[in-house]
Amino acid sequence: MQPWLEMKGLKKKIDDFQLGPIDLTVQPGTITALVGNNGAGKSTLLKTMMNLVKPEEGVIHLFGKEFDQYEDHWNQRIAYQPQSLIGCNAFNGKELMTFISKWYPKWDQNLFMHLVDLFDIPIMKRYVKLSPGVRQKLNLALSLSRDTEVMVLDEPTAQMDIPAKQMLMDVLVEWMEREDKALIIATHQVEDIRKLADYVVIMKNGKMIGQFLKEELTTQYKRYWMEQPLSFESVPGEITRKGDRLITTSRSNEAERYFLQEKLAWIESESMELEEIITVLLGDHGERKRPF
Numbered sequence: 001m002q003p004w005l006e007m008k009g010l011k012k013k014i015d016d017f018q019l020g021p022i023d024l025t026v027q028p029g030t031i032t033a034l035v036g037n038n039g040a041g042k043s044t045l046l047k048t049m050m051n052l053v054k055p056e057e058g059v060i061h062l063f064g065k066e067f068d069q070y071e072d073h074w075n076q077r078i079a080y081q082p083q084s085l086i087g088c089n090a091f092n093g094k095e096l097m098t099f100i101s102k103w104y105p106k107w108d109q110n111l112f113m114h115l116v117d118l119f120d121i122p123i124m125k126r127y128v129k130l131s132p133g134v135r136q137k138l139n140l141a142l143s144l145s146r147d148t149e150v151m152v153l154d155e156p157t158a159q160m161d162i163p164a165k166q167m168l169m170d171v172l173v174e175w176m177e178r179e180d181k182a183l184i185i186a187t188h189q190v191e192d193i194r195k196l197a198d199y200v201v202i203m204k205n206g207k208m209i210g211q212f213l214k215e216e217l218t219t220q221y222k223r224y225w226m227e228q229p230l231s232f233e234s235v236p237g238e239i240t241r242k243g244d245r246l247i248t249t250s251r252s253n254e255a256e257r258y259f260l261q262e263k264l265a266w267i268e269s270e271s272m273e274l275e276e277i278i279t280v281l282l283g284d285h286g287e288r289k290r291p292f
């Protein structure tokens with residue numbers, strides 16, 4: 001199947017920050033979570049996808065076409081929700097809905113009203129007077145109701161309370177089920193990634209560490225408690241070793257094959273938590289820095 005979004009060798013320099021090279025593919029029907037340290041370049045990458053930031057190198061294909069050949073109204077097929085909306089303060093939710101809905105032929109008024117009701121959004125109150133969490137809820141109602149094929153969300157749940165985050169997960173899952181859709185979401189919330197993502201894109205200091213199938217990460221990253229002390233020889237995918245019996249690996253299939261071949265028995269094995277896996281991939285699995 002042709003990807004809906006494809007980036008190859010994308011690079012962008014902003015002052016002393018270098019983004020890329022980025023190689024990324026988004027298939028219809030998938031949710032991709034963009035994860036990384038602060039300042040990794042997630043927001044810059046999302047803006048590049050939306051043609052708001054011009055890359056110096058590389059190509060972007062959206063729905064099979066390069067940017068300069070984009071079909072008219074391409075932006076009616078992809079919606080982008082930045083971390084904060086500019087220029088909304090003077091208006092209330094109902095007025096914003098009236099402006100925005102005109103641009104999107106598939107605008108779903110029923111969904112908008114459903115989300116207003118679900119999240120208890122006061123749509124007659126001016127945007128500037130809403131709390132950051134309620135603003136995020138309104139932003140989401142204004143984004144999802146566009147009913148575009150691709151939705152790009154930049155940290156949509158950072159300010160939300162716990163029940164709203166839970167409800168949003170359900171809303172996003174339902175939204176994905178409507179027809180072929182793709183969702184790209186930059187987030188620091190492990191829960192979002194755990195519950196929603198099919199793919200996880202890990203970024204660190206402008207570089208893309210990789211695009212991974214979440215299932216593969218959570219099945220391949222494991223720790224083993226060995227019955228006998230291990231030799232010094234390294235185990236396939238070895239990440240860390242504590243003492244001579246506790247080992248973590250990023251390639252559990254190969255590690256288990258190696259253990260069987262070497263007649264090494266393990267007492268117990270455990271899959272690593274997604275949060276730990278991301279920490280390892282971000283290269284922060286060593287000694288913790290002292291807080292002071």
Ligand SMILES: Nc1ncnc2c1ncn2[C@@H]1O[C@H](COP(=O)(O)OP(=O)(O)OP(=O)(O)O)[C@@H](O)[C@H]1O
Nearest residue numbers: 014015017036037038039040041042043044045186
């Ligand atoms: N308009 C700008 N002018 C100067 N530097 C910028 C601009 N926009 C982004 N940057 C720089 O680009 C880098 C990446 O920032 P970006 O906001 O994309 O990271 P991020 O991964 O989204 O971070 P966070 O997780 O903290 O939201 C940072 O070093 C930032 O200072």
